[in-house]
Amino acid sequence: MNYSVPTIDRMAGIEIYATHFVGIGGSIKVKNEDFKVIELLSESISKDISKIPDTSYRFPLLLLNKKGLDSNHAIMEIFNELGTRIRVLGIKDAKAVTVQYATCEGNKYKEGRTRHTSLSLAGYTKHSIKKSHIMGNQFDIIITNPSRSDISDFITEIRNIPNYYGLQRFGSERLVTHLVGREIVRGNFKKAVEIFLCYTTEYDTRFSKEIREKFRDPKNYRNVIKIIPKGMDLERNLLRSLASGKDYIGALRSIPINIRRLFVHAYQAFVFNRCLSEMMRNGESIISCAKNDFCFKLENKLTLGKLVRYLDNDNTELVPAMHLPGYSFKSTDGRFERKLSVLMKEENITPKDFYLKEMQELSVEGGFRQLPLMVKDFSYSDNLLVNFKIPIGAYATILLRELMKPIDPIKSGF
Numbered sequence: 001m002n003y004s005v006p007t008i009d010r011m012a013g014i015e016i017y018a019t020h021f022v023g024i025g026g027s028i029k030v031k032n033e034d035f036k037v038i039e040l041l042s043e044s045i046s047k048d049i050s051k052i053p054d055t056s057y058r059f060p061l062l063l064l065n066k067k068g069l070d071s072n073h074a075i076m077e078i079f080n081e082l083g084t085r086i087r088v089l090g091i092k093d094a095k096a097v098t099v100q101y102a103t104c105e106g107n108k109y110k111e112g113r114t115r116h117t118s119l120s121l122a123g124y125t126k127h128s129i130k131k132s133h134i135m136g137n138q139f140d141i142i143i144t145n146p147s148r149s150d151i152s153d154f155i156t157e158i159r160n161i162p163n164y165y166g167l168q169r170f171g172s173e174r175l176v177t178h179l180v181g182r183e184i185v186r187g188n189f190k191k192a193v194e195i196f197l198c199y200t201t202e203y204d205t206r207f208s209k210e211i212r213e214k215f216r217d218p219k220n221y222r223n224v225i226k227i228i229p230k231g232m233d234l235e236r237n238l239l240r241s242l243a244s245g246k247d248y249i250g251a252l253r254s255i256p257i258n259i260r261r262l263f264v265h266a267y268q269a270f271v272f273n274r275c276l277s278e279m280m281r282n283g284e285s286i287i288s289c290a291k292n293d294f295c296f297k298l299e300n301k302l303t304l305g306k307l308v309r310y311l312d313n314d315n316t317e318l319v320p321a322m323h324l325p326g327y328s329f330k331s332t333d334g335r336f337e338r339k340l341s342v343l344m345k346e347e348n349i350t351p352k353d354f355y356l357k358e359m360q361e362l363s364v365e366g367g368f369r370q371l372p373l374m375v376k377d378f379s380y381s382d383n384l385l386v387n388f389k390i391p392i393g394a395y396a397t398i399l400l401r402e403l404m405k406p407i408d409p410i411k412s413g414f
Contacts, residue, residue: 003405008203012170012178013273014401016281019157023405026146026384028397029413032068034142035096037396039089040135040389042303049123057124060109062086062102069116070094072259081114089131090392091262093168095413103128136302136376136391143384143404151380154403161373161402162276162286165269166395166414169262173203173410181267184362185353189248192263197235203410218242234259249358257361264354264362268324271347272369275322275340284335286320286371292334294321294368301376302391307368319370326366327355336371373398 003017029035050057064086066074071091079085085105092098101122111120171177176199183192197215200208214224215235221243228236234255241251252260280286289295289310295318296304310318322336323329329351331341344350355363370391378388386403390396397414406412 006407006409008167008173008175008201008409009401011175011201012165012167013270013277014164014167014398015274015277017402017405018160018162018280019154019402021151021154021157021402021405024143024146024148024151024384024403025406025412026143026404027411027413028141028143028400028404029095030142030144032095032097034144035093036140037092037096037098037100038138039100040138040302041101041129042133042135045125045129045133049125051123053124056126058107059125059128060104060107061122061125061129062104062109063120063122064088064100064102064117065098065120066092066100066117067097068094071098071100072256074117077114078117078119082110082112082119084109084119086119089129089134090137101129101134131392134392135300136389136394137396138389139387139396141386141396141400143386143400146384146404149382149384151384151386151403155378157402158375158378158399159287159372161375161399162280163370163373163394164273164276164398165266166397167409168395168397169266169269171266172414173201173205174199174208175201175203177263177266178270181263181265182270182347184252184263184356184359185267185349187353187356187358189252189358193238193242193248193251197238215239252359260359260362264356264364268326268364268366271325271340271343272322275336275343276371278343279336279339289318289320290335292332293336294323294334295319296321296368296370302374302389304370304391319372319374321368321370323368324364324366325349325351325354326364327351327353328366329354369393375399 005015005017049061064074070093071088075086075088086102088100088102090100092100176195179199180192180196183195198212200212214220221239225236225239237254238251241254291310293310295308295310297306297308298317298319299305304319307321323340325344331337373394374391376389380386404412406414
């Protein structure tokens with residue numbers, strides 16, 4: 001716990017290490033194949049899939065395999081190349097080989113391959129699957145050039161790892177999404193646009209810094225649009241909207257709704273991370289419930305069930321949780337909610353700010369998130385291939401940062 005936390009982690013609200021384990025260093029994601037992710041369906045769905053449709057099994061369940069492309073851009077690529085509109089239930093990183101489930105609009109789909117993906121039919125279900133039907137994710141990750149391969153001492157500390165949101169939630173090296181979200185919540189849409197277009201960090205690439213400097217002058221918009229690379233399609237759409245005379249809200253709406261929502265969700269995540277860091281720094285347990293805590297009951301080792309208030313000490317099958325910032329948040333006598341109220345005041349926001357009158361599609365109620373990472377079935381081999389499962393919404397890189405304790409997370413592949 002005395003290890004120095006990298007600056008970029010602190011920028012995301014990740015301010016401490018929870019384990020005493022001496023980090024092994026190394027790198028991840030040297031190749032896409034080094035980071036494999038497979039979505040895990042709940043048994044209620046996985047054991048009730050039909051290979052042929054009928055009056056009961058009416059909903060196609062699709063399997064999306066992708067490599068070297070994030071989920072949002074995979075959706076666009078599949079529509080452009082196969083003409084199929086799909087909806088995925090979880091966002092997966094670009095630098096990885098991933099397998100995830102999807103549904104399709106109007107039950108119309110076309111199986112096939114695109115440059116980075118393949119789309120196939122897994123079968124038919126009785127109901128259109130939702131995010132709640134995904135139990136978690138299985139990870140198979142190779143760590144390259146570690147200082148040692150014996151990590152047996154790490155296993156005893158895994159249960160103490162907090163359920164931080166990982167750097168991917170915030171845009172990795174740019175670390176910008178929560179900053180855009182903060183300004184959207186505050187109703188400062190002009191500043192939100194300016195930050196999205198122009199903000200950089202020391203971890204950003206030289207090219208990104210140079211082109212974003214040109215974004216600062218509206219007079220440059222029409223010329224800069226011509227030289228924006230393909231990877232900056234969101235910036236291109238936003239600049240085109242501004243150049244055509246749209247206001248800042250209209251320009252923000254040129255960004256796909258699922259990505260727009262990520263901005264506000266990333267700001268929620270930042271405040272959550274900060275709160276979790278401060279509570280752990282003060283010695284609060286995240287694995288044991290205390291009186292008046294919100295807690296989840298466990299349905300199985302990866303699935304969270306009903307949310308309850310902890311009032312006694314005779315139920316060990318409970319997982320501590322914390323309220324996320326949102327318009328439904330109310331300060332209570334729970335230990336984490338009291339701290340969250342203080343942090344929201346420091347951020348100069350109130351719960352009602354998360355109800356966005358001007359952009360109601362981005363309003364967020366709040367919800368709850370479990371505090372421990374809840375790692376299951378952890379194993380490793382001598383060539384340092386690590387395997388484990390975590391619930392949906394949890395980040396594998398949060399376990400890896402505790403295992404590796406990288407000096408520079410970005411250079412180490414995070």
